Amino acid sequence: MEYAIEIEELSKKFGDFTAVSNINLNIEKGEIFGLLGPNGAGKTTIIKTLATLLQPTSGFAEVWHHNILKEQDAVRRSIGIVFQDPSVDTELTGRENLDFHARMYGLNREERERRINEVFDLVELNDRAKVFVKFYSGGMQRRLEIARGLMHYPKVLFLDEPTLGLDAQTRRRVWAYVKRLNKEEKVTVVLTTHYMEEADYLCDRVAIIDHGKIIALDKPNNLKNAIGEDIISLRVSDGGNFSDMLSKFEFIKEMKLHDDFLFLSVENGEKMIPRIMHLAHEDGVFVHSVSLRKPTLEDVFLHFTGRTIREQEASAKEQNRMKAKASMRMGGKR
């Protein structure tokens, strides 16, 4: 297997604080890979280390077969990056921002012209090219940054929380662009997110990160399947009888009765619903309502850490704020 990124025993400490702890990870060429975890889990630190903006405390990594410690120049040429916080010059137009980027990467005039039009097409900002970025909406700025990350034909594109702070509609659009550029530009995408549905929808594989460690790594579906079955909940007219009847069947792993509500743990829930409906009909039980709940990555996170990602986030945000304050007092040196 050809790897786009190989990470070996990578660690990064800020003073006493361990942001990333002995991570081993291989990311395949051409995949969309997600680093999923709460804020402060170390996702951004991993990306910045891979992008040569931070030096690892120990361990090493290769990006597109270039050592991040010894071949910074080659690494930088192979990657594009979209940062979590805005990083465009709002006093320039969209086109000027891309032009700046292209010149810094040494593209000649002809290449610049062609490529700028190409990436503007990709994120559908052509009509905004000559407008100052300060007049862009948040979503447009994000798209411009994605376009800029692609300007120099990177092999690997890092997206750090690409849809943070965007509304649901814009988020969908950004997802569509990411899928499209992955397919059309054949670029390997590594993204961080703390949105479960984003990782689920976009990523071929996901690593769940908590406290600087990888706690689970697989395809989203495998992760979800690994932690348990689907839950079918039914509201029925005669719960007691029906549950006795159902207990004979092996395909029901677990059953709970709560007033009129019956909760069944099954595999492949969507296939089991018709069968259960049929059984209810034969038994003369009337079904008022039925719903199916598939485990989400949120459940996966809960399974591995014992808490939900949102609880975790609240406390991490608090910590981050304290850290930021402390570092500002020290003059921002870390």
Place this chain on the structure above:
Amino acid sequence: MKLIDFTAIYTIWLREMKRFFRARSRLIGSLAMPLFFLVFLGMGFNAAFKFSDMPPGIDYIAFLAPGIIGMVLLFNSITSGMSVIWDRQFGFLKEIMVTPVSRVSIALGKTLGGMTTALLQGFLILLIAVGIGFKITGVLGLLSSVICMILIATSFVCLGLIFASIINDMQGFHLIVSLFTFPIFILSSALFPLEQLPLWLKYLTYINPLTYGVDGLRYSLIGMAHFSLTLDLFVLVCFCAFMICLSTYFFRSVEVN
């Protein structure tokens, strides 16, 4: 990674130029104070008293004009380091730092950009001074004054860049900058001749690099000098080279979060 990447230096310079020419209000604002100095301070002192040792035909406004040009260069050069702080604040510094361009080239691009903007502002003041009756000795003098201006601007842009490399917030930067600029300005012979000063004060002005800058400008523009132009240029070139090295050294340690 090429240490000196001319395309990148030009790119960074080009961006600084675009930003400079788009912020006209800032340009006008930055020229207002030196104009007040030149016109009102100049006329005020001109009318009130005559400095002794002033060669015939040179009044206070003529004496002051090169000093004010020096002041404009000093203030605008040092504050051009702000652009690094702005870039950091608005995230653009990350975009620059992640490109395959050496830190030295980035620092040189920033220096060149700051130098050009300071130079343009110095020139504007010179034009305005000529407009209100300031007489230049000749073309050769104008040429050597431009060399002085470039050296002054470059040196102090580098000083601003050093401050910006070690200070992260704007307030801190402004504080440090004004802490440095005012003594450098006041003790530079920009406002008064050095001849009559008490000895200890004279020595203070002698260790101030801007003294040689203003002296060089004054010799070039009105033919009056405390030192020789050769000494002025020698000191300026040495100081400038030293500052370029120092600023690139400091800029290499810049981290982006």
